[in-house]
Amino acid sequence: MDAADPNARDNAKLHVSTLLVASERALSNALDELGFVQDDDRVIEHEGRLAFITCSHDPDCDDLYALISELAARGETWELQFRIDTGEGRAIFQRLARHQPVEAVDSVLPPEIAPAAEQLPAHDLETEAGKTKLRKALGRIDPAEVFVTIGSNPAGRASAVVMRRNPRGPLAAASGADEASLRAAIREILPTVMFSVAMKPSAG
Numbered sequence: 001m002d003a004a005d006p007n008a009r010d011n012a013k014l015h016v017s018t019l020l021v022a023s024e025r026a027l028s029n030a031l032d033e034l035g036f037v038q039d040d041d042r043v044i045e046h047e048g049r050l051a052f053i054t055c056s057h058d059p060d061c062d063d064l065y066a067l068i069s070e071l072a073a074r075g076e077t078w079e080l081q082f083r084i085d086t087g088e089g090r091a092i093f094q095r096l097a098r099h100q101p102v103e104a105v106d107s108v109l110p111p112e113i114a115p116a117a118e119q120l121p122a123h124d125l126e127t128e129a130g131k132t133k134l135r136k137a138l139g140r141i142d143p144a145e146v147f148v149t150i151g152s153n154p155a156g157r158a159s160a161v162v163m164r165r166n167p168r169g170p171l172a173a174a175s176g177a178d179e180a181s182l183r184a185a186i187r188e189i190l191p192t193v194m195f196s197v198a199m200k201p202s203a204g
Helices: 024-033 062-073 113-118 128-138 179-189
Strands: 013-020 043-046 049-055 078-087 090-098 103-108 123-124 146-152 160-163 169-177 196-198
Touching: 013 024, 013 043, 013 062, 024 049, 024 062, 049 062, 049 179, 062 078, 123 128, 128 169, 128 179, 146 179, 160 179, 169 179
Parallel strands: 043 196, 123 169, 146 196
Antiparallel strands: 013 049, 013 078, 043 049, 078 090, 090 103, 146 160, 160 169
16 A cells, blocks of 8 residues: 555554453353363453453454353353554553443553563564573463563564563563464463453553
8 A cells, every 4th residue: 555645544454452351250161161272372361350352463253252142141241342553652442341331542552561671672482592582581480470461562563571470570571473473472481371461541
């Protein structure tokens, strides 16, 4: 598409992250009933609950629809949250929940990584060398002692920071072509680690 085309911005495809959020019990039961593999890397922590994440890098939303149908059939409470990246440093955050009005906020993105993490080298997990360096940086850490925040960098690549839970602090940073491949590569090193993603507008 011609960069000078005035319709280029209007027709640009935007990156979208979608969370299906429910209680740990409800989502775990739905996942088990539908035969999802244990420790599916699309299941993440989100504000004290579990969530299933999909994004526009994924080929389809079939698994998301299946989980919604299962939760609805069980009479469970759930909600959908969307993050639509509209430009560098900005996103539209949308929320759909039963018995509540639709919400949407156009906002500056909250910081996706702690300032201290900006000083860490970002290991490229598209390469074996990058995976080896991340594995070495993490040593024999217990996956239960850390969690991983997933986001994107200004270059459009997916980014991740491995965070210690207590005391909280960044341990290592990584990057990849997209969220799905990045999560899969990290799970090779930390098989049961939980992921997190920023799905709220900036408090400022």
